[in-house]
Structure formats: structure tokens, C-alpha cells
Amino acid sequence: MSEGLIRRPTAIYMQVADQLATAIKRPDSEYAPGSKLPSETELMARYGISRPTARAAVDELVNMGLIEKHHGRGSFVRDQTPPSGELPRSVTWSAKEKRYLVPELSQVEPPVVTRTNIVGELAAALERDEDDAEDAFHADHLLTTGSARVAHRVIIPIGVAAEVPALAAAPDAPIGEIYAHLAEIGPLWWDEWVSARTPLPDERSSLGLADASPLLITHRVTHGPDDRPLLYEELHAPAARVRLTYQIRPERKTTKPRTSRSSRAV
Amino acid sequence: MSEGLIRRPTAIYMQVADQLATAIKRPDSEYAPGSKLPSETELMARYGISRPTARAAVDELVNMGLIEKHHGRGSFVRDQTPPSGELPRSVTWSAKEKRYLVPELSQVEPPVVTRTNIVGELAAALERDEDDAEDAFHADHLLTTGSARVAHRVIIPIGVAAEVPALAAAPDAPIGEIYAHLAEIGPLWWDEWVSARTPLPDERSSLGLADASPLLITHRVTHGPDDRPLLYEELHAPAARVRLTYQIRPERKTTKPRTSRSSRAV
DNA sequence: TATCATTTGTTCGTATGTATC
């Protein structure tokens, strides 16, 4: 009947949570990914605890990221398999085709283009003056790697679009084409930074995320000759499904390290 | 007396949490970082709610990462300076010093060295045969960027350590020195992949994470001549505090894209 | 379509333990 002895010193709900967590993490566990955990009522009976204590134990498992709770259905073991899909973030130069190559993802929905001005973080990244805000095209893409959906936003400052008319004509073109057009200005290089956070509810639905697993976010600024920032991109991908891959080659020391993103003087 | 009306529909504890969260996030807030939140008893009186409801509201704020609770002291507003710290992931080559340069982080604790064998994911990354497992040094470092703690694990296969005696002598050396020694074998390049997940409880404590904010995880394999994998690194950093930065230069197309990490035939 | 049992969500009341000052 009893599921293992419960020692006094540490909190009961913690002990129950630990036992369940161990059971879940055991390889050939009775709690396989996707399977249902005992209901709160059943935990009460099984461990001889009250409802609040059972709830606290289950909540602890949620905090550990081991299970998900669903109102009216029950608690279910999350799939802990590490991300399999790869999202290559490197850029190659094809000497034969004389253009930059990036992996293209297939489109899930037609891109949406809007036009707003450049402020805040974005202004800093593009080294634009926020007080004299320049306009920009926003192209929002919803793509898929095959195993996961990713959201991709491409932001083209109006000034750059004016310089490269092909961009103004099709700001929602695939990113490979955008790079090809930008390359007309001169050789390109990219600055990228990666962060992660818990997704917001609307992001969960648009990216088809089941749970509260984190969102990987990459920001990329395309630089042209004279290190001029030309383009901004933001990519949101579910960390549970994909990992970002980079190939790192040593840079020549001479290239002065461009440090912090624009610390504008006041 | 009453701190704002409370509508019925949504959960009371949620409404209280929202009000407090808004108050905390307001710029010139009465709840500055470090200041003390009203105690549970005070919240009960102020909003006319019960103890469990007050607790639930405060717990919600903890989950949002806005406050920290301390037994017997109270709840305190966290410093919310978001992703400020940068963790540069690029490598530079100093022609003058004839060595690779990487940003060094300062040590929080002396590194711990253990010795285990190479299996699973690790074996795949290092292209080792799992059935004839090679041993490896594990060096675990606890470092700080100034604004955040990061955990760094360096894994040196015994074969490589035998080839480069300096590594066997000090497997817990800073990563810059490790690279310097490896460079004796030949020119190096790196393969890196990035994922993120919710931290486990013990990771939360060792990295000093407030709560469920995600963990950024980078895996890096150092390759020597003939693309031979020499070294494996894993870095864990709190996504709320740091972002990883990359500088991307186009690669020559000729470099054949090494795709999936070792699909061993059976 | 409507109803019912199951399961989690929310809320109250109450009591006692333990850390901090």
C-alpha cells in the first residue's frame, strides 16, 4: 500500500515530489513521456496526505519541468528528449554563384509586411537615432524546419530599401534573396546574439508549443562595408525542438572588436 | 483602504499578483529593487483575502521572477536589469602572440577534476566509439561574468591528453590555455550548438538562479587538423542575465558542410 | 444535446513549525 516510507525532517510534499521525480526519470519508468500521473485524489490515498500537500507535490514537479498539468484532464509527463532539429546559423559564400548561401526553411504561412518606425532596442541595434526615427519594413515569416515552427522577423530600414530597390519591391522575400540583394552594396558580415525566455501565451499558440518550454531567440544584424548596419532579424524557435548551430573560425585580431551595441551619449 | 477593486471573473490571487507586478514594474515604483514587499499578513488585510490567497499571489510573483522570498525575513524585489551581460562566443587569432584568444571569465570556485568515460551524447559529439569507451578528464568550472554565474565543463579525452602532456598536467586550466596547448597539434576550428531548457533545482542553486527563467546551454567541440574532434565543452548560463554573442563571417563553400553529429552504423 | 463523473483550479479557515531579528 505505502509507496515507500516518508521521513519526517523534510517537507512531506517535497518527499513525495522527489519520489515521483525519481520514478519519472528512471529509464523504463511506468511514467513514460505523455503518460498520466496519478490524480491528486489518488496521491492523497496512496501517501496518506491531504489535498493541499498532494497539490504542492505536483506543483513542484511542474516547477522541475517534469510534468504538465491540464485543467479537467490530469497531469502528464513531459517529453524530456533533447532537441533533435538543427537550425544552422552560419553563412557560406558560394564563389561559383557569387552569392551568400543560407539554409532556407519552408514557409507555413504567407509572410506579413507592415511598416513602423525604428525605436528602442531596435534603434540601438541598427545604430539609428531614436529621436529622429527612421521608418522600416517589417516582414513576419512563419517557417518550419520540418520538426518545429519558427517565427522569423526581418526588418529593413527605409533608407536601405531606397538604396536597394529590389528590397523595397519585395521586403518579404526569403532571407537568402535579401542577402543576395544586400551584397550589391558590398561584402557582408553578421553580428548575432542569442537569448532565451519563457514564451508568452500567444507565442505558444502561433508556434504550436505544447508547454512552457523556453523559446530560443536570436537577433542578427547584417553589416555592410564600413561596418554599417543594414538589416535586423529576429528568430524565435522552440528550444525543446531545435538547437542553433554555429561554425566558429578564428577571427584576425586586427578586426577591432566592436563591443557594446551603441551606447548613445546624452 | 482598499488597494483597487478586485473583479470576480479571474482568480483573486492572480489579480493581486498582477497589481503588485504592475506596481513593481512601474519606473518610479514604491517597490524599488531590493525593497521589501508587504508581508502576507499585510496583504490579507489590504485586499481582504485569506492567507493561502495572499501566499498564492506572492508565489506567482516569484514565478514571474520579480521577487525573492526569504524565510523569516520577507519578500524582496529583485533587480530586473535584463540581459545585460554579454558572453562572446567568438575566437580570435592573435598573429603577434601566435595563439587563439578567448574571453576569460573570473573564477568563483576552484575547478573540480574528475575522470569518467565517454558515452552517450558525448561519444557522438566527439565521434568516439561508445562500445569501446575511452576515458576523459572532466573539469568543472564555476565562473562569473560579473553579472551572472556560469558553469563551464571541459572534457578532454585521455588520448588527446596523452598527445599533449600539458593538458594531462593541468586539465583544469583556463580554456584559453587549453586552446593554446591544443594549437600545438595544428590549426583549430569549433563547432557549437545552442539549446535552452528550464533549470533543474540543483542548477538553480549552484548558479544562483531566482526561478524558472531558462538556462542557455552551449556545446562546443574543438576540431583539429583533418577535422578531428579534440575537446568538448559545455557552458550553462542564465538566460535572464546574459546573452551569447557571435560574429558570423561567410565560410568558403568548399568546406564541405559536416552535417549530423556521427550517425554510427550498427 | 444534455447530464454526470472525474480532475484540476480557487478560496476559505485554522493550526503549528521554523527562521530571522
Added chain:
DNA sequence: CGATACATACGAACAAATGAT
């Protein structure tokens, strides 16, 4: 030592979502 504040635990009730009847 005592006051304050958070931690743990019990009991009880009703609400809301879900799935099956």
C-alpha cells in the same frame, strides 16, 4: 526571549474544464 514572517499541513467547499454516457 518574544515578535514577526514565511513554511508546512490539515480540512472543507465550490468552480470550471474535460471526456464519457
